[in-house]
Amino acid sequence: MKKQDSLYMQVYDYYRGLIESGKMHNGEKIPSIRRSASEFGVSKTTIEQAYMCLCDDGYLVPKKQSGYYVSRRAEQRKSEISKRQKLTENKLIYDFASSGVDSESFDLSLWRRYVKSALRQTERLLGYGEPQGEKELREEIAMFAKQNRNCVCDASNIIIGAGVQSLLHILCPLICERKSIVFSDPNYIQGVSVFTDHGFEISKTFDGADIIYTSPSRKTRWGETISVAERFKLAEYAVAEDKLIIEDDYGSEFRYVNKPTPSLQGLSGGKNTVYLGTFSKLLLPSIRISYMILPSEINEKYRKVSSVYNQTVSKVDQIALCSFIRDGHLSSQIRKSRKLYLQKSKILCDLLAESFEDKVTIGKTDSPLFVKAEIKTDMSLNELVKSCEKNGLKIVPISENGNGIEIAFSVSAISVEKMEKGVNLLKSLITDSE
């Protein structure tokens, strides 16, 4: 079934490409179903399906007894797309700092099937659903978080929301007896702002804060993590000093080692810790599904007000994700992504070594999403970042010393082809300055 799915999408993409690139024009007739079928060597059903989709998406219009023609809307769409592309192209060509995902890493056609399936559950889609999130999905997430992150949880203390911010908006009033919060990454403006908006004081020191917001799986922007020993220490400290830990487990799934470090929430037995997880990195950034695991005392408070907070995730996405996890696709997606990012990291390391030869020292990071490199140059870090930006190249700056600079590269969203060109460009920017 999947093969067929992708066959028709190949035909779809082929004709869409011709239309969007202007190789086929408004009013032009495309080959008949019979002819296309024989040209592509596929069944007429496959071609018909592709043509139907092209009609649905406004690229073609069917004419009775005559065939399929390129629509007028296709021209319009073409100019929209080129406008959008121009906008992004002018700004940024080689993005080594992205938090997006690789188009290869996610099987969109598989996800499509699950969404379609969810859309067929007519009766379920007619009601508002549970404010906490669909129970079946919470059960699947509980199993997933237990198995993969050692979390202490079940369906009853998991809350589903459209992104971490939506969940923090529910959390803040539940912990308002605490006054101040410290962020291990003070630049995480999305988190800081929610707490500021809710009247919390942002503390600069650990000791001065009642709440500690930390991302142990992402200590730095370039994917370093906090060790198990440090995690234990933090968990103990929190219990001893009655601090609440908010563990934002962003990016935990892509560690080098096969099984990622257990979560703080798990290490502390679920006490004093609120756990935040998200599926945006695993699936698609445009699918906004996150979850929060509450310790029992906060969960009891939540129960009393749960009906006040409407669910923010569409039920279609919840139903789709539930079946997707149940059928084991989330786990295989993690394995697949990890492998892909490892390959890409390896390729980038080779490219850097080739280009910069003895001028580069490549460092290890804890995440396959990032490669760290120390490059010998007279340029300052600031100069390099500016020069890169001017030329459409984006990197993650780390540090500098007399000898050179240390930078990191995210391999998550950039293609292998662009990696090569990006590294060459970087090389020329550094060489030109000398």
Next chain:
Amino acid sequence: MKKQDSLYMQVYDYYRGLIESGKMHNGEKIPSIRRSASEFGVSKTTIEQAYMCLCDDGYLVPKKQSGYYVSRRAEQRKSEISKRQKLTENKLIYDFASSGVDSESFDLSLWRRYVKSALRQTERLLGYGEPQGEKELREEIAMFAKQNRNCVCDASNIIIGAGVQSLLHILCPLICERKSIVFSDPNYIQGVSVFTDHGFEISKTFDGADIIYTSPSRKTRWGETISVAERFKLAEYAVAEDKLIIEDDYGSEFRYVNKPTPSLQGLSGGKNTVYLGTFSKLLLPSIRISYMILPSEINEKYRKVSSVYNQTVSKVDQIALCSFIRDGHLSSQIRKSRKLYLQKSKILCDLLAESFEDKVTIGKTDSPLFVKAEIKTDMSLNELVKSCEKNGLKIVPISENGNGIEIAFSVSAISVEKMEKGVNLLKSLITDSE
């Protein structure tokens, strides 16, 4: 194309029904594609599509060279469904107080096509998208709000979010120089709680408040609205006294008259008014897409912090809704729903008149979603509500006087069949008490 869409869904629903009702068992073979095609009198492609969907949704498993069999998972699903049904059935059978929608009012198969089409926009789905919401969708919403609600807006002062609460979380910090808020409906706990959470004081009087939260299109729970004259007065008062109005335009689309009363936002020229609109009632409650229109001074503040608030609506839904509106389906959906609810109101009025004869006076409401009735009885309003609840019947209580009680009925989610039984039950509860 649409016809074909629904043909395969009819076959799908037929076999799903057989399996879920236990008429077909685990391991049983279903008729071959050829035989089904001749029995249903449709093409083999249609049957194949239905079977593929049944496989995708876990009802069937294909066996090579043999055919399609009822899967083991289907049995499991069956028990899940009956469990879920039992739960709801025990609690509530006749819901005359629902804010859900009628399953007939929305063409889910049409929406399905738009979601499928959105899922094919691979490149667009890979990025995070604009925090404010996709520009193309904001443009469509601007046009819609201008034409239908007389709003003063364009794509730049519209923010998209997953439900009204998500938008209020963004709004609160932007208007924090104001300290107190009054709600025209103090029972709107979802709104009250967001403002309380953000440290606003809830005022009991209009004069004491800096912000006025009002739903002019839904003055009461039973659909009464605020007149244009009153709206003008409120808008003038807000400007003169420097109050900010938050207009939650919930339910405006279903007025009796053909064109609903212009929004307060429009009447005040976009000044001093934040407008909130939602599509949950128009499409499906499980599709969580709302929008907020900001006056220019607040929008300027928003621009500075916009990147801080992540978008909460999935991009797939945004792309789908954008094309859905662009192709004119939202407007026809409104016309269709309005007609359906008018019909149902009429039927309910007849049923009430038939059952209660001279003991009932049926009143007009401003919304086709609600029917108001004054019933002569010795029961108190409280007694009736309790007796109803015990018997699985839910109504909206309004008032009581020496002669009888006034109640309202929502026709939005209940079927015509259940309406009839519900009215009969209500009659017997009132008669038995006498």
